[in-house]
Amino acid sequence: MGGDGLSDFSAFSAFIAALLLTATLGAQADHGAQYSQAEIAAGYRVYSATCVQCHGANGDGISGVDLRRGVFRRAASDEDLARVITSGVSGAGMPPFKLEPAELTGVIAFIRAGFDQTVSVRVGDPARGRTLFDGKGACAACHRVQGRGALSAPDLSGVGLVRTVGALQRSLLDPTSAMVPANRPVRAVTNSGDTVEGRRLNEDTYTLQLLDAHGRLRSLAKSDIRTLTYAIASPMPAYGSRLRPDEIADLVGYLASLREP
Amino acid sequence: MTLVLRPLLALALVASAWPASAQITPDRLQHASEEPQNWLTYSGTYASQRHSLLRQVDTGNVKNLELKWVLPNQAFGAWQATPLVVDGVMYVTQRPNDVLAVDAKTGRVFWQYRYTNSPDARVCCGANNRGLAVLGSTLFMGTLDGHLVAIDAAGGRPLWNVALGDPALGYSITMAPLAVKDKILVGVGGGEYGIRGFVAAFDPASGKELWRFYTIPGPGERGHETWSGDTWKTGGGSVWMTPSYDPELNLTYWGIGNPGPDWNAALRPGDNLYTDSVIALDADTGTLKWHFQFTPNDTYDYDSVQVAVLADIPWRGSQTKALMWANRNGFFYVLNRETGAFLSGAPFVKVNWASGLDAKGRPIKTTQPAGSPTWPGNQGGTNWYSPAFSPRTGLFYLSAWEGYASIFRSEPATYIPGRNFAGGGHTVVTPVPGAPGVRIGRYSPINDWTDVVGHGAVIAIDPQTLQRKWTFPQYDVTDSGILTTATDLLFTGGREGYFYALDARSGEVLWKASLGGQIVNGPISYAIDGKQYVAVISGNSLYAFALRD
Numbered sequence: 001m002g003g004d005g006l007s008d009f010s011a012f013s014a015f016i017a018a019l020l021l022t023a024t025l026g027a028q029a030d031h032g033a034q035y036s037q038a039e040i041a042a043g044y045r046v047y048s049a050t051c052v053q054c055h056g057a058n059g060d061g062i063s064g065v066d067l068r069r070g071v072f073r074r075a076a077s078d079e080d081l082a083r084v085i086t087s088g089v090s091g092a093g094m095p096p097f098k099l100e101p102a103e104l105t106g107v108i109a110f111i112r113a114g115f116d117q118t119v120s121v122r123v124g125d126p127a128r129g130r131t132l133f134d135g136k137g138a139c140a141a142c143h144r145v146q147g148r149g150a151l152s153a154p155d156l157s158g159v160g161l162v163r164t165v166g167a168l169q170r171s172l173l174d175p176t177s178a179m180v181p182a183n184r185p186v187r188a189v190t191n192s193g194d195t196v197e198g199r200r201l202n203e204d205t206y207t208l209q210l211l212d213a214h215g216r217l218r219s220l221a222k223s224d225i226r227t228l229t230y231a232i233a234s235p236m237p238a239y240g241s242r243l244r245p246d247e248i249a250d251l252v253g254y255l256a257s258l259r260e261p
Numbered sequence: 262m263t264l265v266l267r268p269l270l271a272l273a274l275v276a277s278a279w280p281a282s283a284q285i286t287p288d289r290l291q292h293a294s295e296e297p298q299n300w301l302t303y304s305g306t307y308a309s310q311r312h313s314l315l316r317q318v319d320t321g322n323v324k325n326l327e328l329k330w331v332l333p334n335q336a337f338g339a340w341q342a343t344p345l346v347v348d349g350v351m352y353v354t355q356r357p358n359d360v361l362a363v364d365a366k367t368g369r370v371f372w373q374y375r376y377t378n379s380p381d382a383r384v385c386c387g388a389n390n391r392g393l394a395v396l397g398s399t400l401f402m403g404t405l406d407g408h409l410v411a412i413d414a415a416g417g418r419p420l421w422n423v424a425l426g427d428p429a430l431g432y433s434i435t436m437a438p439l440a441v442k443d444k445i446l447v448g449v450g451g452g453e454y455g456i457r458g459f460v461a462a463f464d465p466a467s468g469k470e471l472w473r474f475y476t477i478p479g480p481g482e483r484g485h486e487t488w489s490g491d492t493w494k495t496g497g498g499s500v501w502m503t504p505s506y507d508p509e510l511n512l513t514y515w516g517i518g519n520p521g522p523d524w525n526a527a528l529r530p531g532d533n534l535y536t537d538s539v540i541a542l543d544a545d546t547g548t549l550k551w552h553f554q555f556t557p558n559d560t561y562d563y564d565s566v567q568v569a570v571l572a573d574i575p576w577r578g579s580q581t582k583a584l585m586w587a588n589r590n591g592f593f594y595v596l597n598r599e600t601g602a603f604l605s606g607a608p609f610v611k612v613n614w615a616s617g618l619d620a621k622g623r624p625i626k627t628t629q630p631a632g633s634p635t636w637p638g639n640q641g642g643t644n645w646y647s648p649a650f651s652p653r654t655g656l657f658y659l660s661a662w663e664g665y666a667s668i669f670r671s672e673p674a675t676y677i678p679g680r681n682f683a684g685g686g687h688t689v690v691t692p693v694p695g696a697p698g699v700r701i702g703r704y705s706p707i708n709d710w711t712d713v714v715g716h717g718a719v720i721a722i723d724p725q726t727l728q729r730k731w732t733f734p735q736y737d738v739t740d741s742g743i744l745t746t747a748t749d750l751l752f753t754g755g756r757e758g759y760f761y762a763l764d765a766r767s768g769e770v771l772w773k774a775s776l777g778g779q780i781v782n783g784p785i786s787y788a789i790d791g792k793q794y795v796a797v798i799s800g801n802s803l804y805a806f807a808l809r810d
Binding site for chain 2: 048049052056057058061116163164166167177178180181182201202203204205206
């Protein structure tokens with residue numbers, strides 16, 4: 001396989017599908033379920049024997065559906081997912097699947113875990129999570145959501161679209177190991193001796209774009225930079241010692257519900 | 262009176278200009294390098310060196326290049342086409358299967374032809390088309406729904422249209438056909454759908470099929486023993502890049518794509534010929550003269566669809582008819598193109614799926630444990646991006662991906678007609694689980710994977726020593742083709758949208774323009790009225806540069 005990625009032949013229909021989707025995205029489930037690694041692993045086996053044929057290894061093989069990221073056409077809750085899987089979708093080409101109860105639970109767990117078998121993930125109540133985000137967690141001191149909060153860390157308004165629940169949980173428990181390279185804080189000392197610190201936004205062979213500590217958008221020519229340092233350690237505290245497990249689950253639920261495109 | 266005269270005069274003008282500009286004879290194609298003002302085949306010449314003999318732009322004045330015109334595309338998505346230039350007229354395709362005839366001096370469009378694909382058309386990787394062939398006064402284009410269409414180069418109207426395969430089964434054409442003597446040669450894509458690949462030759466006048474060679478041998482055919490059971494029926498072996506041709510040997514050289522299913526080699530025991538191979542076919546009959554397989558029983562999707570670069574180079578003291586190949590599997594090869602004999606080969610990027618090549622060029626496999634990184638990653642050390650060779654420097658130039666690995670996984674696969682037949686998949690190795698990995702193509706102006714998951718480079722390889730002469734690294738990866746000139750310039754681009762002129766001897770940047778959009782095609786050069794142009798497609802626009810007046 002080569003060329004340039006999937007399905008832009010049908011870019012327009014995907015665009016229409018995306019428009020239709022926005023209606024269901026707000027209704028992110030409050031399923032509050034805890035999935036074990038064993039369930040997720042069992043679900044992976046079902047998925048790779050059955051679902052993968054049409055939905056693909058990354059869960060995005062059907063236009064308008066991205067199972068790994070929780071983007072569905074006809075489902076919000078776990079019960080909805082179970083119904084779609086067991087009843088099928090007539091007219092859309094999805095047949096009904098006869099699964100054992102453990103298989104059905106497993107495949108839902110696998111989807112809810114964002115196809116990540118390495119974590120046991122728990123998704124709690126988004127409303128309680130929002131209260132924690134603004135209050136006890138003090139997340140808004142660095143992160144912004146829908147215009148509220150600071151910008152020194154990434155805006156999270158759409159984080160539920162770009163991170164799996166497993167990755168969100170890992171970010172809270174072990175921020176350094178979960179910090180993606182694109183978000184590494186940068187420190188540049190220019191040839192004239194100025195120091196510019198901030199959050200990396202974009203970069204190419206010759207330039208670097210960042211939001212500096214004063215909230216200004218800066219674009220630096222690499223030829224003007226004497227030393228450029230990317231922090232490997234995240235400045236975010238690990239929340240495992242600050243919040244209870246159920247609170248972590250609620251925060252994960254809230255973050256997963258943030259789906260501004 | 263004037264009402265009658267004007268059309269007549271106009272007709273007379275057209276008629277007088279017609280014969281000289283329209284007829285591309287097989288002889289002109291064979292000697293295309295002798296008319297460097299034109300760009301007559303996908304790779305410029307049959308040898309596919311992408312080396313222009315134009316000399317007006319040189320290392321001293323290249324800094325004076327300026328934009329002469331821009332042709333914006335009306336279609337979104339990667340624009341992978343290489344244009345043709347025929348006596349001042351540029352012919353270029355845009356996705357899915359439009360053809361534009363353009364004044365190559367001004368960028369103004371003479372005509373546009375739009376082909377409507379069947380709704381059954383399906384392609385793995387975007388509605389790409391890489392270009393056209395020209396013969397006589399006719400253009401030839403393959404389509405996403407697996408047709409070959411002949412188009413009148415002057416009028417822009419279709420002349421005939423033949424189906425090569427069933428699009429509902431995944432048969433498609435994305436490559437530019439090649440005109441050789443009295444035939445139009447083309448192959449079919451669809452390696453992700455369990456097709457049985459083939460190349461075929463067509464009569465340019467009627468569209469009648471003259472010969473066909475299946476890239477997956479059937480029962481009784483040589484090579485069939487490298488498949489078990491019925492696996493050959495869905496064996497893939499797609500063809501999606503233009504072949505090269507040696508007129509003296511009368512051989513065409515084709516790169517063959519991955520076996521199906523892509524990522525589960527255990528489902529198809531055997532070498533799986535002629536997937537991931539170069540095959541040499543007689544241009545008149547389609548008879549196989551020789552083959553060389555780069556990746557037997559591939560489980561990494563290492564399509565060998567790169568363009569074969571032909572050159573006569575010194576080898577152990579005598580001039581040798583060589584074929585040079587930088588493969589997606591990370592190895593660079595030099596073969597004897599008369600016999601297919603392996604002359605030499607070595608990795609040009611980090612490779613860990615094989616520890617090296619044996620005396621016959623067969624890889625010594627070192628398959629990595631499940632879950633461990635494999636170098637190079639799924640998109641390969643290089644891919645379909647056209648390389649170049651300069652007879653002046655003796656160097657082979659390519660776009661490479663460095664520091665890029667994937668974790669491959671094999672999964673069950675059941676063949677369902679027209680459905681993806683993958684047998685697994687891959688994940689780009691990232692320092693953080695779930696972090697963005699480099700993707701196939703750019704869909705955003707923001708680089709959110711960073712260079713830690715791989716970066717691009719133009720590298721210059723000396724085919725005598727297999728050593729790198731120089732490296733020009735880029736922050737993002739690059740899918741750009743390469744053009745060299747007789748003034749030792751090297752033109753290339755990358756995903757970041759910079760269009761570069763490098764010194765072909767040192768790799769030093771002599772000039773660059775920030776065009777902004779990803780460059781996923783090969784630059785070309787041509788001349789009109791004594792002026793040399795360099796044209797490249799960046800993002801959704803085609804840009805033509807020439808020296809300041």
